[in-house]
Amino acid sequence: MRQGQPADRSDKLPTRFARALLEVAMQKPLASARPLVNIFHTFIFFGFSFYLLVNVVDVLEAFVPNWETIWQGPLADGFNLLADLFSVFVLVGMLFFLHRRFITKPKVLEFNSNVLLHPGVAAGGVRRDSLIVGGFILLHVGSRWVGSALQLAEAGGPDPWLPTASILLPLFTEMEPGLLEQTIRATWWLALGLILLFIPYFPRSKHIHLMVAPVNLALRRETPRGALDAVQDPAQPGSTTLAGLPWPQVLDAFACIMCTRCHEVCPAHESGTPLSPSALEINKRYHINAHATEVAASGARQNMLEYAISPDAVWSCTACYACVQICPVGNEPMHDILELRRSLVFDGKMPDELGEVLRSLDEQGNSFGESNRRRSKWTRKLNIKDARKEAVDLLWFVGDFASFNQSCTATTRKVAEVLTAAGVDFGVIRKGERSAGNDVRRVGEEGLFESLAEQNIELLEKCEFDRIMTTDPHTYNALKNEYPALGGEYEVVHYSTLLVELIEGGAIQLEQPLAGNATFHDPCYLGRYNGIYDAPREVIERCGLALVEMPRNRENSFCCGAGGGQIWLNDHDDMTQRPSEMRIEEALSVGVSRFLVACPKDMTMYSDAAKTSGHEEEIVVEDIIDLVHSAMGIEGVAA
Amino acid sequence: MKIAVLLKMVPDLVEELEVDSTGKALDTEELKFKLNEFDDHALEEALLLGGEEDEVVALALEGEGNEKLLFTALAKGASRAVQLTGVQPGGSGEQATAFAAALAESSFDLILTGVQSVDDREGQLGPLLAARMGLPCVSVVTGVSVTDGGATVNKEYSGGVMAEFEVTLPAVLGIQSAQQPPRYAPVSKVRQMQQTATIESLTVGGAGGGAESEVTAMAPPEVGASAKMLDDAAALLEVLRGEGVA
Numbered sequence: 069m070r071q072g073q074p075a076d077r078s079d080k081l082p083t084r085f086a087r088a089l090l091e092v093a094m095q096k097p098l099a100s101a102r103p104l105v106n107i108f109h110t111f112i113f114f115g116f117s118f119y120l121l122v123n124v125v126d127v128l129e130a131f132v133p134n135w136e137t138i139w140q141g142p143l144a145d146g147f148n149l150l151a152d153l154f155s156v157f158v159l160v161g162m163l164f165f166l167h168r169r170f171i172t173k174p175k176v177l178e179f180n181s182n183v184l185l186h187p188g189v190a191a192g193g194v195r196r197d198s199l200i201v202g203g204f205i206l207l208h209v210g211s212r213w214v215g216s217a218l219q220l221a222e223a224g225g226p227d228p229w230l231p232t233a234s235i236l237l238p239l240f241t242e243m244e245p246g247l248l249e250q251t252i253r254a255t256w257w258l259a260l261g262l263i264l265l266f267i268p269y270f271p272r273s274k275h276i277h278l279m280v281a282p283v284n285l286a287l288r289r290e291t292p293r294g295a296l297d298a299v300q301d302p303a304q305p306g307s308t309t310l311a312g313l314p315w316p317q318v319l320d321a322f323a324c325i326m327c328t329r330c331h332e333v334c335p336a337h338e339s340g341t342p343l344s345p346s347a348l349e350i351n352k353r354y355h356i357n358a359h360a361t362e363v364a365a366s367g368a369r370q371n372m373l374e375y376a377i378s379p380d381a382v383w384s385c386t387a388c389y390a391c392v393q394i395c396p397v398g399n400e401p402m403h404d405i406l407e408l409r410r411s412l413v414f415d416g417k418m419p420d421e422l423g424e425v426l427r428s429l430d431e432q433g434n435s436f437g438e439s440n441r442r443r444s445k446w447t448r449k450l451n452i453k454d455a456r457k458e459a460v461d462l463l464w465f466v467g468d469f470a471s472f473n474q475s476c477t478a479t480t481r482k483v484a485e486v487l488t489a490a491g492v493d494f495g496v497i498r499k500g501e502r503s504a505g506n507d508v509r510r511v512g513e514e515g516l517f518e519s520l521a522e523q524n525i526e527l528l529e530k531c532e533f534d535r536i537m538t539t540d541p542h543t544y545n546a547l548k549n550e551y552p553a554l555g556g557e558y559e560v561v562h563y564s565t566l567l568v569e570l571i572e573g574g575a576i577q578l579e580q581p582l583a584g585n586a587t588f589h590d591p592c593y594l595g596r597y598n599g600i601y602d603a604p605r606e607v608i609e610r611c612g613l614a615l616v617e618m619p620r621n622r623e624n625s626f627c628c629g630a631g632g633g634q635i636w637l638n639d640h641d642d643m644t645q646r647p648s649e650m651r652i653e654e655a656l657s658v659g660v661s662r663f664l665v666a667c668p669k670d671m672t673m674y675s676d677a678a679k680t681s682g683h684e685e686e687i688v689v690e691d692i693i694d695l696v697h698s699a700m701g702i703e704g705v706a707a
Numbered sequence: 708m709k710i711a712v713l714l715k716m717v718p719d720l721v722e723e724l725e726v727d728s729t730g731k732a733l734d735t736e737e738l739k740f741k742l743n744e745f746d747d748h749a750l751e752e753a754l755l756l757g758g759e760e761d762e763v764v765a766l767a768l769e770g771e772g773n774e775k776l777l778f779t780a781l782a783k784g785a786s787r788a789v790q791l792t793g794v795q796p797g798g799s800g801e802q803a804t805a806f807a808a809a810l811a812e813s814s815f816d817l818i819l820t821g822v823q824s825v826d827d828r829e830g831q832l833g834p835l836l837a838a839r840m841g842l843p844c845v846s847v848v849t850g851v852s853v854t855d856g857g858a859t860v861n862k863e864y865s866g867g868v869m870a871e872f873e874v875t876l877p878a879v880l881g882i883q884s885a886q887q888p889p890r891y892a893p894v895s896k897v898r899q900m901q902q903t904a905t906i907e908s909l910t911v912g913g914a915g916g917g918a919e920s921e922v923t924a925m926a927p928p929e930v931g932a933s934a935k936m937l938d939d940a941a942a943l944l945e946v947l948r949g950e951g952v953a
């Protein structure tokens with residue numbers, strides 16, 4: 069950790085730890101996925117926590133004379149009962165996990181075959197580690213449990229406070245007293261001796277998570293999810309080594325329990341690319357373990373692209389935040405990837421097609437390589453105010469896709485028509501607008517992001533407005549969460565929120581409600597990053613449609629595959645199915661024929677996916693504004 | 708080895724071009740400039756040729772945006788950047804004279820420039836420069852490899868015919884395309900260069916350019932009669948019948 073880069077997580081330490089411990093006690097970090105697994109984990113967690121006390125009592129019992137007389141009465145009975153029950157909890161829980169890891173072997177525990185693995189991991193290190201840890205827990209708890217049954221046999225009968233041990237009792241009643249005595253000793257030594265034996269292995273094993281996870285959770289990032297860390301050293305941005313990562317991201321490797329939850333939700337892994345956020349953390353850990361002595365010197369400076377993650381994997385990430393959100397121990401594999409990208413881009417190592425797009429963003433201010441003057445082409449015949457010339461209540465930051473992309477501009481026009489019909493005083497800044505730079509930052513081009521942001525901020529300074537509105541969640545995120553650090557502080561509102569406001573205030577009258585049902589896709593940068601889940605749903609329901617949720621919804625939403633700059637990159641050769649196509653199938657599986665989006669990029673992604681997956685006839689992709697537009701009965705103006 | 712690369716800014720064709728009130732030139736008010744794409748290829752080829760020991764020097768005439776251009780060349784890996792001052796940028800002949808004066812002072816092995824540019828369609832800069840300096844010149848080059856005392860260059864003729872030339876060094880080469888697409892210079896790095904690196908400046912006399920061609924009129928192309936889209940074969944037949952063809 070000391071090799072890592074500084075990061076300040078030392079504010080409000082007591083609160084941070086109190087909150088983390090409370091969350092751990094409630095097992096809250098696990099809650100968002102895998103319910104069955106969580107129940108068994110909870111068994112083990114409580115059982116094992118209680119065993120801390122059990123072990124202390126066992127040692128006292130052995131070494132304190134007359135312990136039996138001191139330690140009795142209701143307290144001892146209660147303790148025995150708990151110890152007895154928790155033993156079974158742990159044993160059952162552990163058997164469940166070992167069965168899962170070794171017998172049922174769910175596919176999610178495996179890595180795509182093209183994922184870079186540390187040699188130790190490739191040799192089955194994770195399974196061996198699971199076996200050692202599992203075996204330790206089984207033997208440790210099991211022998212104590214058997215031990216207490218033996219003690220009952222010695223005492224001569226069952227004890228209502230040791231119900232499960234009493235069930236075992238008949239096995240031992242026939243035993244000779246001498247042998248009994250010796251076996252009791254053996255179980256005691258086995259239970260406690262194992263701990264001594266296990267201690268040296270403990271820090272290297274996944275079991276260390278029970279110490280590191282709470283610390284990691286306590287010290288987690290408290291800045292908005294959508295704001296990336298500033299570059300530490302502008303002369304060498306990002307990092308390709310452990311030593312160059314902020315230290316909490318080095319700690320992540322020790323907190324990792326190798327559960328693979330993160331890659332289960334990862335759109336890149338799911339679609340067959342060589343990226344597994346889980347493998348990244350595990351590889352880091354194996355590297356540190358293998359080089360424990362030299363990590364301080366050279367190991368921490370070895371290029372992570374050699375042992376932790378392949379360059380192709382780095383370029384497969386959609387920066388969707390799913391892995392960070394789901395990780396029960398608060399790890400941030402995505403942030404490692406983004407640091408790697410910063411470093412790669414600085415050294416000019418990136419896919420060719422990305423260089424092209426960055427060049428046009430630099431030269432033209434948009435990712436389409438078009439003259440920025442054509443940015444307002446879609447406004448033709450709509451009579452929209454120029455916010456550079458007159459004051460407006462609402463400054464509409466349109467964003468690249470909504471302005472240039474042909475499958476989006478019809479939607480963009482509808483937004484304008486709805487706002488006009490609702491009497492909103494709004495304007496756009498036409499060719500003055502540059503890409504907000506959200507995804508530029510996420511491909512790692514920090515300098516270009518700053519340059520775009522500075523140009524936008526400079527122009528916005530000169531405009532008079534109350535709020536900024538945008539339909540693009542990526543733009544929304546940059547303006548809201550990242551511009552403040554560069555001096556641009558605005559009140560930013562997403563159109564979904566604005567629509568709810570206008571409907572509730574009566575400015576929008578939905579006189580011709582629609583009928584039928586529909587599903588809604590939560591855009592990553594609206595939902596997971598910025599917590600806006602209800603507004604678009606409210607709009608949909610107000611327009612008269614019945615909302616049917618897909619299995620992966622709200623914070624568990626599945627990325628369309630376009631984020632983090634992927635929309636500019638070619639699909640990886642190994643891609644088996646595009647995330648957007650999987651999502652269309654997911655929507656069909658809940659029996660809807662309307663797929664609703666609230667993001668211009670989603671409009672292009674999903675209209676394409678509906679076509680390429682051959683479901684164009686069965687499902688139509690619409691923007692929430694389409695609903696409002698038709699429920700208001702607006703007659704559009706032809707462009 | 709010492710390689711010089713000549714860079715210049717040209718109007719960005721992504722923008723709509725307008726002719727100014729003289730009717731002889733573009734309206735520069737509304738223009739946006741960018742690096743000539745062939746010069747970008749020349750720079751890329753130079754960077755690919757240049758090894759650890761070699762020196763790649765980027766040169767540009769003084770002008771708006773040229774500093775950023777030179778910092779970008781440094782960010783991509785050029786060893787030095789030089790801006791030529793004291794010249795009124797004019798046609799290719801004047802530019803060739805200015806560059807020749809600048810290059811005469813140091814001994815370069817290779818001088819690379821873009822084969823042409825939107826304001827020099829004939830690609831005169833390379834040949835004129837070579838003539839002024841008394842050096843051999845090959846244009847429309849798509850590949851260079853340096854041999855002992857010379858270079859082997861590939862030249863592309865129209866129709867996809869390729870030729871291979873041996874040239875003695877020093878030589879001037881007009882580059883059509885580099886062996887790799889020109890690299891992207893991260894803005895982070897350009898900004899860093901702007902803070903840490905310096906651009907050398909070299910004053911060259913404003914010697915004349917010799918014979919120049921003169922623009923007498925400039926106008927956007929005539930828009931032809933608009934095309935009509937037909938829906939199906941029947942409509943096509945109808946048109947043909949109307950014309951008396953079928």
Ligand code: SF4
Pocket residue numbers: 330333334335336337343344345384385386387388389390391392401402
């Ligand atoms: S951010 Fe999304 S795409 Fe990237 S590693 Fe995490 S889950 Fe996968």
Ligand code: SF4
Pocket residue numbers: 323324325326327328329330331345346349394395396397398399401
């Ligand atoms: S990073 Fe988190 S989610 Fe991923 S394997 Fe490790 S503990 Fe599980």
